[in-house]
Amino acid sequence: MERKLLEVDNLKKHYPVTAGLFARHVADVKAVDGVSFFITEGETLGLVGESGCGKSSLGRTLLRLEEPTSGQVFYKGRDITAWNKKQLKELRREAQMIFQDPQSSLDPKATIGDSIGEALLIHGVTSEKERLARVEALLQRVGLEPGHATRYPHELSGGQKQRIGIARALAVNPKLIVADEPVSALDVSVQAQILNLMLDLQGELSLAYLFIAHDLAVIGQVSSRIAVMYLGQIVELADRDGLFQRPLHPYTQALLSAVFLPDPHRKRQHIPLAGEVPSPIAPPSGCRFHTRCPRVMKVCRQETPIFQPIDKDHLVACHLYDGK
């Protein structure tokens, strides 16, 4: 049995909505609403969902970049939701993040060397010489020139900036990287380069990724297991082949039918999804997907489906599979 690196238990992140002069608390945006999963060492868990389903909030909350509303996150078996600032600094060496927009993820007023070196400085590498040497090594590791250290972000292309984002995350030798849509802002050809780089690094450094994306094709390329998120909750979680070959949840089926796969023999049957994603302030009763589900039943409107295993390693939250 592989060791669980990170385990999330019923994690919730609600953003308060306030109104009026005295900031009266009127409602909550339930961005993440009871999510549980785990990541083992060196694996990639893909997290897929429409925009606004809470996948970025989940990524940030489980690294405690935002404070969780409730629930627990265990890193190497220890509950990090109760950690103080000093303990969190320890977590920062172990778990890092790569951001979606390379444009805004680098400080425009800092050189590349300073941006990457900041991680080293914070974690105690005070000698300027040593920092520069490590920064240059990291730059080469992600396929850039050591000379890039003195450049500024505006002098680089999107793909180069994303490589720097990766180098910065690697600076502290982490074990886990939360990659929040790391390739969505890039051209397709550059996407492939960055994905390959991430896979190479994973093999070399035995990194675990939580790979967040809205594109199932990209997720399928890198992930060993995939979680599908809808409106703050995980509706299906399976290993990659299980999910692609036998998607159980109607939402997953609809998402997969929209993926373009270059396979001439595959029959495409498009499952259209009607309507919009409901508001996370007042999510639908029962199963949250019932307003758009093509196979909706009476029970779906009233009862919340339980997230349960159907096969080994294949969990789904859907009333279609009750009692099976």
Add this chain to the structure above:
Amino acid sequence: MRRITEVFGGRRNLLFSGLLLALLFILLLDLFFVHHIFSPFVYFYLCFALVIVFYGIYPLYVSRRLTRYYWDRTKRHHLAVIGLVFIIFLVAVAIFGPFLTQDPTKVDFPNKNLPPVGFSAEQSTYDRTTGQFITRETPGTWLHPLGTDDKGRDMLAMLVSGTRISLQVGLMATLIAIFIGLIMGVVSAYLGGWADNALMRFTDIMMTFPFFLLLVFIVFIFGPSLWFIILAIGLTGWTGTARLVRSESLSLRTRDFIMASKSLGASDRRIVFHHLIPNVLSSVIVIATLSIPGVILAEAALSFIGLGDPTVTSWGLVLQAGQRSLETAWWIAVEPGIMLFLTVLAFNFLGDGVRDAFDPRSQV
């Protein structure tokens, strides 16, 4: 030692604070023991110079690449470059000019109302021997290239003196204002909640405060002094900067690079001093450049209505004196007017260029 350096946020701040303290120490020594070797204003100038060197020139030098980049972008505005050249010229005049020109306060009645070189004007003089007024055509002389005023004071000397006064008021008052504004804005944005509310409502109150009335009040109580005018403009002029800095900081805080810093384990102080302030600073520089002409005009207006410091020869004062003899000696009013006009224009041109260079939205 490293611990101390960290508390101050780097070697530069430590050195700066050290020099500032040394200056204060010498000032106190001068005031109470040695008795006024230099006037207190000399120390004020030195403080000002320290700020400019440590937080203006030094960072420009350290990040030469970035400086060159912004300069290239500013350069695309030809008017901005012209403005900058003119401002550099003004600064040189303000620093060295007074040593080269005549005494701007020296009264010389026989040579009053001389026109500038190349012009001539009719002058009536009282002839004692005949007891009659004689009207004579007098040409300008190279002794007074820009002419003299109605008391025979050299116009060139007065304009040079005025340049020093105007730049002093403009730069120092603006520096005070943006310093307060920067602190208020960043603190407000970073604390949030009720502290943010309190600070911003205070800013609103300051905004509604009639600045001109306050000045009249200060002049009435403390007497007209250039330093009170600088302080008054500085202490009331920060509201716009505070609002701008607050909103910029709020939007910067949601940017990914701040989040990235946080995820690397950076402290709040580090994020504020190394990421927030450097990025807010470009907008602050723009607003500062564009507010300097306003301050210069305000000082001129004050002098013009007689609320300025009567002991210093400022453009506004000359302008006011010239207004009385506009019919006989137009140059007395026109020359400081042209200087004011050109100076304000130069700062506005430069401000526009700098704004386009720094605008984060135009950064690709």
